[in-house]
Amino acid sequence: MSAPARNPELVVGGFPPRRARWVEIATSADHKDLGRVLITGALGFLFIAAVELLLMRLQLAVPENTFLSPVTFNRMLSLYGATAIFLFAVPFALGFFYYVAPLQIGARGTALPRLGQIGAWLFIAGATVLYAGFLFTPTEAGVNPLAPLSEIAFLPNNGVDAWAAATGLATLGFVLVAVDLAATLRRLRAPGMAWRRLPVFSWAAAICSWLLLVIGPVMLAAITMLLIDRNFEGIFFAGDAGGSPLLWQHLSWIFFTGAYMLILIFALGAIAEIVPALVRRPLFNRGAVIGSLAAIAVVGTLAWMQNMYTAPIGIGWMYFAMIMSLALIVPFGLIFFNLIATIAGGTVKMRAPLLFAAGALVAIAVGLASEMNHSMVALGWRLQHTTDSTAATHFALVGGAVFGGFAALHWWFPKMTGRTMGETLARLSFWTMLLGTLVAFVPLMLAGAEDGQVADAYKFFGNTGVDAYNLIATIGAFILVAGIVMTLVNAILSREGGAPAGHDAWGGDSLEWFALSPPEPHNFDVLPDVRSARPMRDIREAIAHRSARAEQPAAERQPVA
Amino acid sequence: MTPHSPGTDQIDTLLWIGFIAAAILIVAVVAGLLYVLRRYRAERGAEPRQVTGGRRIQLRVGAALGAFAAVLLILSIVYTDKARETPLTGTAGLQVAHSEPLKIQATGQQWLWRYDYPNESFSYYKLVVPVDTTVELDLVSTDVVHTWDVPDLAGKRDAVPGKTNRVIFRADEEGAYDGQAATLSGQAYAAMRTEVEVVSPEEYEAFVESQKKEIQAAQDRVVGLIENGETP
Numbered sequence: 001m002s003a004p005a006r007n008p009e010l011v012v013g014g015f016p017p018r019r020a021r022w023v024e025i026a027t028s029a030d031h032k033d034l035g036r037v038l039i040t041g042a043l044g045f046l047f048i049a050a051v052e053l054l055l056m057r058l059q060l061a062v063p064e065n066t067f068l069s070p071v072t073f074n075r076m077l078s079l080y081g082a083t084a085i086f087l088f089a090v091p092f093a094l095g096f097f098y099y100v101a102p103l104q105i106g107a108r109g110t111a112l113p114r115l116g117q118i119g120a121w122l123f124i125a126g127a128t129v130l131y132a133g134f135l136f137t138p139t140e141a142g143v144n145p146l147a148p149l150s151e152i153a154f155l156p157n158n159g160v161d162a163w164a165a166a167t168g169l170a171t172l173g174f175v176l177v178a179v180d181l182a183a184t185l186r187r188l189r190a191p192g193m194a195w196r197r198l199p200v201f202s203w204a205a206a207i208c209s210w211l212l213l214v215i216g217p218v219m220l221a222a223i224t225m226l227l228i229d230r231n232f233e234g235i236f237f238a239g240d241a242g243g244s245p246l247l248w249q250h251l252s253w254i255f256f257t258g259a260y261m262l263i264l265i266f267a268l269g270a271i272a273e274i275v276p277a278l279v280r281r282p283l284f285n286r287g288a289v290i291g292s293l294a295a296i297a298v299v300g301t302l303a304w305m306q307n308m309y310t311a312p313i314g315i316g317w318m319y320f321a322m323i324m325s326l327a328l329i330v331p332f333g334l335i336f337f338n339l340i341a342t343i344a345g346g347t348v349k350m351r352a353p354l355l356f357a358a359g360a361l362v363a364i365a366v367g368l369a370s371e372m373n374h375s376m377v378a379l380g381w382r383l384q385h386t387t388d389s390t391a392a393t394h395f396a397l398v399g400g401a402v403f404g405g406f407a408a409l410h411w412w413f414p415k416m417t418g419r420t421m422g423e424t425l426a427r428l429s430f431w432t433m434l435l436g437t438l439v440a441f442v443p444l445m446l447a448g449a450e451d452g453q454v455a456d457a458y459k460f461f462g463n464t465g466v467d468a469y470n471l472i473a474t475i476g477a478f479i480l481v482a483g484i485v486m487t488l489v490n491a492i493l494s495r496e497g498g499a500p501a502g503h504d505a506w507g508g509d510s511l512e513w514f515a516l517s518p519p520e521p522h523n524f525d526v527l528p529d530v531r532s533a534r535p536m537r538d539i540r541e542a543i544a545h546r547s548a549r550a551e552q553p554a555a556e557r558q559p560v561a
Numbered sequence: 562m563t564p565h566s567p568g569t570d571q572i573d574t575l576l577w578i579g580f581i582a583a584a585i586l587i588v589a590v591v592a593g594l595l596y597v598l599r600r601y602r603a604e605r606g607a608e609p610r611q612v613t614g615g616r617r618i619q620l621r622v623g624a625a626l627g628a629f630a631a632v633l634l635i636l637s638i639v640y641t642d643k644a645r646e647t648p649l650t651g652t653a654g655l656q657v658a659h660s661e662p663l664k665i666q667a668t669g670q671q672w673l674w675r676y677d678y679p680n681e682s683f684s685y686y687k688l689v690v691p692v693d694t695t696v697e698l699d700l701v702s703t704d705v706v707h708t709w710d711v712p713d714l715a716g717k718r719d720a721v722p723g724k725t726n727r728v729i730f731r732a733d734e735e736g737a738y739d740g741q742a743a744t745l746s747g748q749a750y751a752a753m754r755t756e757v758e759v760v761s762p763e764e765y766e767a768f769v770e771s772q773k774k775e776i777q778a779a780q781d782r783v784v785g786l787i788e789n790g791e792t793p
Contacts, residue, residue, distance in 0.1 A: 378716060
C-alpha cells in the first residue's frame with residue numbers, strides 16, 4: 001500500500017471507456033459495477049413484487065372475491081415471497097455492502113473480484129429462472145414452500161423445481177459475493193484501518209457476510225434435497241417413507257430467519273452511518289452498536305424455531321426459541337437507544353436519507369414489537385399463521401429493506417452517480433409510503449389478532465368481522481406502492497437530472513466520501529493514513545488547516561483525490 | 562374472539578400482557594425519535610456536542626432492557642405452562658371422560674377435516690364434542706401439513722404427515738365455534754374450514770350413536786350391492 005500522500009488533493013482524469021457501456025458492465029469484475037447490478041436489479045424486482053402484492057390485495061379487497069383464481073393467487077403469493085426476499089431485499093442489501101464497504105475501508109478493489117462477479121450474475125440467472133416459470137407454470141407452494149406440499153406428489157408440475165433452481169442460484173450467488181466481501185474486509189483494509197476503526201456499515205457488511213456463509217449453505221442443502229426428492233425419488237421430506245417434513249422446516253427457517261436478521265442489520269448499519277453525519281455528531285457508542293449488530297446475527301438466527309411453535313416439536317425447543325427471541329430485545333433496544341442518543345445534542349439536518357431512516361426505525365420498531373408477541377409461545381399459538389404475522393413481518397421488512405434501503409439509496413446515490421436525488425419528490429414519496437404502510441398493515445394486525453384471519457388464503461369469508469380491515473388494507477397497499485414508485489421514478493430522473501453532488505455530498509465521516517463521485521475504477525489515487533474511526537473528518541480538517549496556511553486561495557484547488 | 566376454554570383464557574391474558582409490552586416499546590421509540598428530531602433541529606443554531614457515551618450508560622440501558630425481557634420471559638413461561646395444562650372434566654361434562662380426556666382423532670386431508678370418535682364413528686367438517694369435557698384431539702395428516710385452528714377453543718397446531726400433534730381443550734359453553742385451516746395446503750386451502758359444535762353430554766352420546774348406525778347402514782348397503790354384483 002502506498003505511503004501517505006503529500007497532496008491528497010491531486011486529481012487524475014478518468015480512463016476513457018474502451019467498449020460500449022453495457023459491455024463494460026456485463027464483463028466487469030469491479031465491485032462498484034456489480035454493486036450497481038445488484039441494486040438496480042433489486043429495485044426492478046421491488047417494483048414487480050409491489051405489483052404482485054397489489055394483485056393479491058385486490059383479490060382480498062372484498063370477501064369471497066373471484067378476481068384471481070385460487071391457483072393464480074397461490075402463484076402470485078409464491079412469486080411475491082421469492083421476489084421480495086431473494087430478488088429484492090437480500091440483493092439490495094448485498095449490493096450496497098458490495099459497493100460501499102470496499103470504499104469505506106480504503107480498498108482499491110475486492111480480494112476475489114471474479115467470485116463476486118459470478119455471484120452477482122448468478123443472482124440475475126436465478127431471477128431469470130424464477131420468471132421463466134411463466135413459460136410453463138410458476139410455483140404455487142407458498143412463500144416458504146413447506147414439504148410435503150412442495151413434493152412431486154402434490155405439485156407435479158415444474159413450478160416448484162423452477163422456484164428451487166431460482167432461489168438456489170440466487171443463494172449461491174449471495175454466498176459467493178459474501179465470500180468476496182468477507183475476504184476483502186479481512187485482507188484489504190487501508191493502512192491504519194483497524195477493525196476498531198471500521199465504519200459501522202462495513203461492520204454490518206462483515207457480519208452479514210459471515211451470516212450468509214452460515215445460512216446460505218443451509219438453504220442450498222435444503223433446496224438440493226428438495227430437488228432430489230422431486231426429481232430422483234428421494235425421501236428426505238416424505239413423512240410416510242421415513243423422511244421428515246420437519247427437516248425442511250428447520251433448514252428453511254434457519255435461512256429465512258437469518259435473512260430477516262440480515263435485512264435488519266443492513267438497515268440499521270446504514271442508518272448508523274446516516275444519522276451521525278446528518279446530525280453532525282459521532283455515533284453515541286460505536287462499540288455498543290457494532291456489538292449489538294453482531295449479537296442480532298447470532299441470537300436472531302438461533303431463534304429459527306420461533307416459526308415452528310405449531311409444529312410437533314418439544315416444548316423445550318419452543319422455550320429455547322423464545323429465550324433467543326426475547327433476548328433480542330437487548331441488542332435491538334441498545335441500537336435504538338444509541339441512535340436516539342446520537343441525535344440528542346446534535347444539529348438535525350432533516351434531509352431525505354434521515355427522513356427515511358426515521359421512518360425505517362418506526363416501522364422496524366412496530367414490526368419487532370409485534371414479532372416479540374409472536375415469540376411468546378402461547379401467544380404464538382394464537383397469533384402465528386394469521387394476518388397479524390404477515391403484517392408484523394411486513395412492518396419489519398418493509399421498514400428494513402424499503403425504508404432503510406431507500407435511506408441507503410438516497411445516501412449513497414450521490415456517490416454512485418455524482419448526482420443527488422430530488423429532495424421534494426423524496427419527501428412526497430416518504431410521507432406517502434409511511435401513510436401507506438400504516439394504512440395497509442395496521443388493519444391486517446387487527447384482523448389477525450382480534451378475529452384470527454388466516455394468512456396466505458386466497459379469500460376470506462364475510463360476516464367474520466374482517467371485511468372493513470381488508471378493504472382498508474388494500475387501499476393502504478396502493479398508497480404504499482404509489483410512494484415506492486415515486487422513489488423509483490426519482491432515482492431514474494435524478495440519475496441524469498439531479499443536482500450535481502461533490503465527492504463529499506453529506507459531510508460523512510467514512511472514506512467513500514474521499515473518492516470521486518462516481519469513483520474511479522481503482523477507487524482512490526492515494527490512500528490516506530487512517531488515524532481514527534472518522535478518517536474523512538480528519539482529512540477535511542487537515543485540508544482546512546493547510547488551506548488556511550496556503551498562499552493560494554483554497555477555491556482554486558480541487559479538494560478531491 | 563372470546564375464549565371458551567381454560568387454555569384460551571390463559572392465552573387471552575398473555576395477549577394483553579404482550580400488547581402492553583409492545584405498546585411500551587413502540588411508544589418509547591416513536592416518542593423518543595420525535596422528541597429528539599424536533600428538539601435538536603439545526604435551526605436552533607447550537608453547535609453539535611462532539612462527545613460520545615461511555616460504557617456505564619450502555620450497561621445500564623442494556624440491563625434495563627434485559628430486565629424487561631426477563632419479565633416477559635417469565636410471564637410467558639407461566640402463562641404458556643398454564644395454557645398447556647390438561648384441565649379436568651367438569652361436573653356437567655361427559656362422565657366417562659372423568660379420569661382421562663375424551664380422545665378424538667382429527668385427520669387433515671386436502672381440504673377437509675375428518676374426526677374419528679372413540680366408538681369408531683366419524684364425521685367430516687363438523688366436530689361434535691360434549692360441553693365441560695376435556696377433549697384431546699390427536700392431529701394427523703394424510704397428505705400435506707395442515708393447521709387446526711379454532712381460536713376460541715385452543716391454540717393452533719399443525720397436523721404433519723408421519724407425526725401426531727395434540728390439542729387439548731374443554732369448552733365451557735354449548736354452541737358452534739368456527740375454525741379454519743391455517744397453513745397453505747394447496748388450491749382449496751382458504752375453503753378448508755371446520756366447525757366445532759359443543760353440545761350436552763346426552764346429545765353427544767346420541768350423535769355418535771346415530772352417526773355409527775348411519776355409517777353402518779350405508780356400509781351394509783354398499784356391501785349388499787357389491788354382493789349382488791351391482792356397482793354401488
